[in-house]
Amino acid sequence: MVVDGMGGHAGGRLASRIAVREAHKRLVSAAKPKAVAEALEQVNQELFTSMHQGTEGMGATIAGVRIHRGNAVAFNVGDSRVYAFEEDRLMQISVDDAFRDKRNGRKVSSAITQSLGGGFRRRRIDAHVIERDVDAPQRFLICSDGLSDLVQDYEIEEVMRKFPHDYVSRMLGHALDRGGRDNISIISVRVL
Incomplete structure (x- = not known):
């Protein structure tokens, strides 16, 4: 998982x-989507409970994959992302909680529509959770918006296709x- 404070x-x-x-x-024992969503809500509430003088409004985005017995449960809250890469194609399987330009779909600012914590009043989240079978070799890429805001999806796909052994360092570059x-x-x- 990636957590971006x-x-x-x-x-x-x-x-x-x-x-x-x-x-x-909480996620170590959560293998099904409903349990993952409940675990993320508990993390959200713990952040509100932990706020004190000087840290009011603190929050984090989260994205990750829980793999168990040929099954992958991808999750996110915020604008950190999860991608699946299979058959040389990249597919975003997370959902961005971000304000978008209606004309081109691009993120318009660093403001997000939900996060873990991140407010002054306690509130619930609607975690994005998707379940996928993993029955063949597959790769997942999890990243913060520090990557996805600067490197477009088609570029990530191209780098993963061309450089299967060092694509992470190339994307960082x-x-x-x-x-x-x-x-x-x-x-x-990488799931083998």
């Missing part, structure tokens, strides 16, 4: 640390060459 330096660091800890604790103005987190998962 928000809320200024101190708040973002604390939010991401809490979200990673709580998500790991592309994002850094284009300014690297946000945290860039990339995880590759």
